[in-house]
Amino acid sequence: MCGISCILSLANAAQRHSNQQPRNGEHKAAIGAERQKLDKELDASLAQIAHRGPDSCGKWIGEDCRVVRYSGISHLPSLTTTLTQGPQWTNVTPALGHVRLSINDLSPSAAQPFHSPTHGIHAVVNGEFYDYDAIRARLETETQYQFTSRSDSEIIIALYLHYGLNFTEHLRGEFACVLWDERREVFVAVRDRYGIKPLFWTVQDDGHGAGGKRLLVAAEMKAFLPLGWEPEWDVRSLKDAGWNHDTRTLFKGVQKIRPGHYMTCQSFGHVEERPYWDTSFPDKRTIDPRTPQELIEGVRERMLEAVRLRLRADVPIGVYLSGGIDSSVIAGMVSHLVKEQNVSVGSASPTDRVTCFSVAFDEDSGFDESSIANRTAEWLGVKYIKKLMNEEELAKRFEDAVWHCEQHNPDLNFVGKFALSEVPQEAGYKVVLTGEGADEVLAGYPVYLPDYLREPDTAYEAHNPLSEAERQKQLELAEEEAREHYRSIGADAGNSAIGVPRLMLNNISTIDGMTAFQPDVFASWTDTSHAACDPHMVIACNPDGITRHYINSKWHPLHSALYVWSKGNLPNIFLTCLGDRTEMAHSIEARTPFLDHQLTEYVNALPPSVKLRWSPDKRRFVEKWVLREASKPFITQELYERKKHPYSAPTRYPRGGPLWRLMGGLLTREKVEGLGFVGWEKVEGLVGEAFGEEGSPKAMRLALVVAAWVVMAERFGVRTARPEGGLLR
Template sequence: MCGFTACITALHGQNHVNGDSKSTAEGLRSRLAASLEKINHRGPDASNSWINPDNTVALGHCRLSINDITPSGRQPLHSDDGEIHAIVNGEIYDFDRLRRECETQHGYKFSSESDSELVLALYKIHGAPALFEHLRGEFAFVLYDEREGSKRVIAGRDRFGIKPLVYTTANDCLLIASEAKAFLPMGWKPEWDVGAIADAGWMFDDRTLFKGVKKLLPGYWMEITEEHGIQIHRYWDAEYPDKTQKDDRTIDEMVIGVRQRLVEAIRLRLRADVPVGIYLSGGIDSSAVAGIITHLAREDQVRIGNEDSNAATKVACFSVRFPEESGYDESSIAERTASWLGVDVIKRDVNEASLAHDFVNTAYHCEHHHFDLNCVAKFALSSLPREHGVKVVLTGEGADEHFAGYPYFPPEFLRAADLGLPDSYLAVNEKERKEMQCAADAEMKAIWRNIGANGDTDSNDFSNSLLAWHPQKDVFASWVRDGDLAKVDCRKVIHDSYPSDVQQKMKSRWHPLHTAQYKWNKNALANVLLSCLGDRTEMAHSIEARTPFLDHHLAEYVNNLPPSVKLSYTPVSEKSNADHGPVWKESGTALQSLTAKWILREAVRPFITDELYRRKKHPFLAPTKWPIGGPLHRMFERLLTRDAVEQLGFVDYSVVEKAFKQGFGDAADSRSFRILAYVGAWVSLSQKLGVARAEA
């Protein structure tokens, strides 16, 4: 994993960049170095740059050495004929097989043992977009092809958006980087995109919080040529079966299919020239990863990173420990899982003082606001592996998305019969399914209210689940609330973010559960969970996280499963008294009668404890109730002064004042606390990046 920055001015023979003294190669190289220094946390092991002879294409890279830690793995990389150049962030899996194929079938000559060099080889052999068919993993890259007749720049991003790629223009240059802060030394003057903030577009389309800064969407690639300028293409998208199509596979076949693909995805992600660890929570997802890793090491002698195959008991698991009284701590379950597996678990204590200490830095690294302090806890957790000599961790992200683990999926599952399994109980008993659907909607609304969600929680539109954490209009200044933006329907913003062919499939072909999963994966997963709870907080501490549940071979198989094996009907006679944690507190018999991620539970049962097999999903959230006068209260008071908030230009300070009065203490209102979190992140970014005040 690494960071990169690129500056592109023209693809013809100009010998200048901006027409001034800064256009010299020396000046450009200096700005590239300063740009890379802004994102040095992504790659502290080495940095380097390459500029073409006429100074029109400049590529810079900072390296986190994982595979081929020798100098030969340094970037920018160059093809065997010296005519194609690339900067790559990420990991390409199945590296050994692909390398042999490129060498033996196509005669490509590799100059390193780095998996990143595959991007060059596959592009030279197959071109674009064909190379993406062969890329398995998480990646973002920029590639310059200077061959005569095919001169162009290519930029690509992985299928789920695990790795970031943003771009903008400044001083007549196209700038591309891993993080927006890298643009600052290249002449970028940050301004707020108030429209993208107010209508939630930063979460749903290609906009960001900053005016003129866009992100390349997951599964897309960018092509830049002199003839056509910038063109954006889609190379991959999720697909689901027709809702009327019967699935003829047996349940056992499906369970084995999931198990085989998950084990393979994990096995491929254990290859590294450095130690590999695991982020372990109290849930089934990360515990299954830990269980499969120890099984592969002990039974199949699979090497874990650079450790010997007999070192399974040396696998380090890292966990967050919240204060026990908060109700959000899962570290004791993680400890029992580690004990059962015979591996070590190392805990990071996250308390009020540490959350207050890390808040501003977390916002700076994430480059967007967030509704919860769980991202601050993830920031703290990610400092732990490096302290113990570990650069790579495997995580459980993506399981809830593909196996329908979140509590807002059941109402969508119940919205229509599953004709993929027409003999399943709820497909046969239509009346009971409809009654459960109404009940599940009501229970989900109660859950949203209980945990302080915003938005129209009284509506049954799934878009409202996507908007549950979007700041309400009263947070914004009057010119935002009452101006043209007040007329914007955020649900239309969501709808318009999907390609027209996908909209048609949602309308006529896909089961409602699959439509909901697609929406969540394209919006919240890509732009929030894989950002502030993924890459940004991990790479802030130079940690590479690998996500086997987001292996696209596994995901495509799971997407093609019928809804009823993801959410299985398991009736209960009355509301359970079991401790389901803070999120499930308001659930009733409808939600408790559906076993989330059922087929995943069956697939990984040999690798997890009985406790985890039977446990409900507990989302990774941080507490929202904290005392008046405590570290968080004092931190927000220092941060959210009237001057600091009014300098934003788009926030109503009176709302912040009110949130201070209602957001702390024994009777704290979760919504008020979340307002302080939103505005606190904006102020942090304003001050650290020097964002100009927004004007009406």
């Protein structure tokens, strides 16, 4: 788990086909000076993300100092200073930078970037590849590739040499990586299947005034700041939630590589992105002949394997433990593997107790689950360390948590997760296992229920306890409950007549839940300066046309809902603010067994009615039913019977307290109007409405969002937004 920052100049055909070399010392000196400048830029960029890899830093700028010639064409890009007379030269060799968190192979031989000088391949990796011992052994046999370390990351070069761009299908884990093939002049950037690891990119002027461009790729956007990037609000992305539902971010011109995609740039030219993997589901008309017990055992077997693979490291490994079933079953399976199969937890001995970490809120808040986690830890016989998060502690960490997340969040749960990641760091741990992804794969959220009920599960009719009459009745109740919930939080959602976006997605209503909270605080000029902004349409357009065909003709609506959620909220909120960014802020690598793609491919192929299952005895639906049954040997009866409670932080706080003071200091007229796109008249009373015994949860959410924008504006130096491109500093 590390951080990367890479730079690639973008040239046109005239540059790519020139093989001439500089003819005098003056040109070589200019190139040398530019290389020094690039070296300093890369150092500064890596310093911005040093929290991702505090153990070492490495970089590579092509040693051959490859140069190409261009003459008299003003629009050609250049990475060198302009020479006053004669032909001009540009160094187009890419620069790869890496900060390292040492997990596998702690020796200097595992430091990155990795190279294969014989083949001209160079690579940097952020994340983990699992089952790499087996992959490495196979490659050594089939290719005779000579590895130089025991690091999992090094397999990327050998895989690329053997399989070309098909190397992506052999990667198992959470990762973002960049590879440069200098012989073929191919630049490749890859993001893991679910977007667990972040990877951003942008194109900027090269700074030499000749119209030149360069491609920047990094693990976090803040890494672009020392490279000359000047952040500018993307107001349309803010208004239509594109930052959450497609490849955009909060800032103009900065995009995310999609999960399960790779980006290529061939010969310093055209940049394009292509998928290498995608979530898929079975045809809803195909009968599944398996018994429920077969499916339960299939999930249990694959879960244990996913957990086992993630216990390999050269450092100790802990577990995040909350009061929910997801983290608890992971803790239970780790304990089982240690006790029953003598598996080591990282570098820890099997005789050592498994260590679990948790965060606790005030007991009277209604959001504290630490007592349940404590009972689970006692039942498992594991060591349990928790940190109390009161209002003062949340307020103290808010601004730093926003800086690391690089986006807003209408809940303080991300600050709680930020604080949680301090706990293993303080205990000397670098790696934890975590339960993210279970709800998205196994239908754990209440928002999915109407879409599960929208059509019968004909694929598993023989084993489904839900009758057709009961389905119709429960559908009406579920939709009414959803509408009531949206009304209670003041959200304009739950309207069954939304129109085209829902028709594009076979009328699934989960998109209502995904857009239930939209901050209505924008300045009036944004209504006329931007095209119509419809978050529902953004969600509907995010899947490609082939996928929408499956959604409308082949997939059960529950599976369509799971797909849409997994392409928006999962990578862009839950794996960001509640995942990588708050964990890596404290140099903690989190591993997510529920998002092991071999496990998820099996789960995706299960019938809807074993994910959400009707209990005739209890007269209610059991979410993640197949997981509960598969987990039964590893969790307490209390957890087996407990209903889903989404992880959240308290929403009501008193006036005069730490958060009240923090919000009051951030939401001043000067700071809010300095954003440019927020109307002060819509924000002026938020702090008063949000705090106190009768405080409004909606006002609190709005206050947190605008306060986060203020923090980002100050720390990133974001320009004030103005209509018609009129930007002020």
